[in-house]
Amino acid sequence: MSIKLKNGIILATGENGDFRVLEGSCIVINGKIIEYIGPEEDAPCADEVKDMRNRILMPGLVNAHGHGPMTLLRGVGGGLALQEWLETAIFPIEDKLTPEDIAVGERWAIMEMLASGTTCVSDMYDFPWKTWEVMKESGIKGNVCRVGLSFSDTEEIPTNRFNECVSLVRDYKDEDDRVFSEFCLHSEYLTKEAFVRKIAEINSELHANVNVHVSETRREHEECKARHNGLTPIQYLEKCGILDENTYAAHCVWVEDGDLEIMKEKKVSAVFNPSSNCKLASGFASIDKMLTKGVNVALGTDGCASNDNLNMFEEMHLGSMIIKNIKSDATKLNSEQMLKLATVNGARAMGRTDTGELKVGKRADIIAVSLDKPHMYPAFNIPNLLVYSAQGSDVVMTMVDGNILYENGEYKTIDAEKARFEMKKCIDRIYG
Ligand SMILES: [Zn+2]
Known part of the structure; x- marks a missing residue:
């Protein structure tokens, strides 16, 4: 055809x-x-x-950082600061979500993204097997991961969670090369060193992408340094052997100059999430500095509870305004650079050199x-x-x-009326 x-x-x-x-x-x-x-x-x-x-x-636009099924939590906890937002608003709702809810929320996210020009999306959320299936059905491109978490220094790896992370990467292969399964480390603060090292070790054979949140808030960045003898999240992840060209790091708001050197050397991509960082008052990533250093920078929406939409045109617009203003220089991050963040750079971050x-x-x-x-x-x-x-x-x-x-x-591939009906049913049950 x-x-x-x-x-x-x-x-x-x-x-x-x-x-x-x-x-x-x-x-x-x-x-x-x-x-x-x-x-x-x-x-x-x-x-x-x-x-x-x-x-x-x-x-097509490449949304390099998102949590699609969070359409089910659109706007929840609006106005709260990050920690309170997570603990009092987000986690109690997430505890109620079933695999079927995930499919419904992801389909709703894909509808929003297709209608606003996103052709490829990175997704990090629970029940990724469901997300993988819905992406396959819908025709969109995406990278999907089992969220990597570990809480105890003494636990024996492999844990169940570790095995699930590996089996997603090993078993979920797409003959069309459209939906990728990849590794994820939620963040330095929600994973322990042995877990990170073991993912790095197994990925030296599997060569999947690795999706990780890095230095989103000042608190998280400083607490990491306190825990690890002054090492920043990027320095710590490098020490664990996880950083290479397959790694893409969301936020990177508080990364330091030394971190950028490491990111450049290891070819780690950064993902700029302007709306989410603004809404949660996390700060502004030094995108201009990253680009000058030669770090690959992509663009993402983050989830619907911290944005509250999946509109990449809005991210391009807001991201440009922020960088020009924090640099007090209207020539910074011009429109062509911003379009590259939202297309080819995002594709590269997600391990795709054939698109964007x-x-x-x-x-x-x-x-x-x-x-x-x-x-x-x-x-x-x-x-x-x-x-x-x-x-x-x-x-x-x-x-x-x-x-x-x-x-x-x-x-063409989604029954919009049915999707709306199912979404309403989920919302009524979860919040009813
Ligand atoms: Zn995120």
Whole structure:
């Protein structure tokens, strides 16, 4: 099956990795792959042709840090500080969640993400087997992990939790290479050294990605130093042998200059979560410094209880505003850099070098952003328009691996009415 997308404005990637805005060109997708980008007169024929007039075609957004089923906790505990938020608002609800709830909450999250242009998402939450299945059914791309936790220095590894982490990575393989299973360490403060070392050891054979929360709050960062003879979370994780190019670290708000050296050397990616960090008043990550040092930086929404939505356009917009202001420099983190955080850098962080760019030979993960609404005209500079003016609701088409999953308000792989009904049933039970 081949599709031609014609008459759109294309945000392609040139040979040097920079964006090129193409007008009067088309994209031809053959199966899962972008086969052609260029003038329509030279384009190969396709089975289906779609007119993308007044649409920007850009790479699908990559949400590199999230907890999808937390749609079930959207807005819960709003206004509380992090520790109180977790202990009094979040944990008591999470205790009630069943595997079936997870499937329902994840499906709801995927609907929100597809409708706002996310084609690939990282997910860290309970019952990941359910999340894995729902991602497979829906057609979205994602990385899924069993949350790595350990609480006792004296426990014998392997624990049940450790075995579950390993069996997810070993047993959940996707023949389409679309849903990845990976390792996770919740954080330095919720794992013990023996557990971290054992995950590092087994991953030297399995080569999966490792998803970890790092230095989200000042308290967590300082308590780690107090526990480990002055070592920061990054220094401690390095000592445990876990850090390499497969590792991607969410937040990194309080990382220090020495940590950035380690991240650069070990090729660890950082994930910027502007809304979540603002809502929980965790602070501002030094994104500009990370990029200057050569650290790969991606972008994420975090979960729905600390954001409270999964809209990557909002993250791009807010993240840009924050960095410009904390640096008192309007030239910092420009729109093209921000678009890379939200696309190709996120793909790289999640172990995917075959997506995140509109380029011949890459996977066809493409979204169409409408220029119809007043806030999208005039369109003098496409990257600026996408970061500073576009809304998630301007997305009119979302394609993953050449399959259209969402178009003009309709889902192709999800029964939206049934999903809403099931969501309401879960919410009524959990909060009733
Ligand atoms: Zn998180």
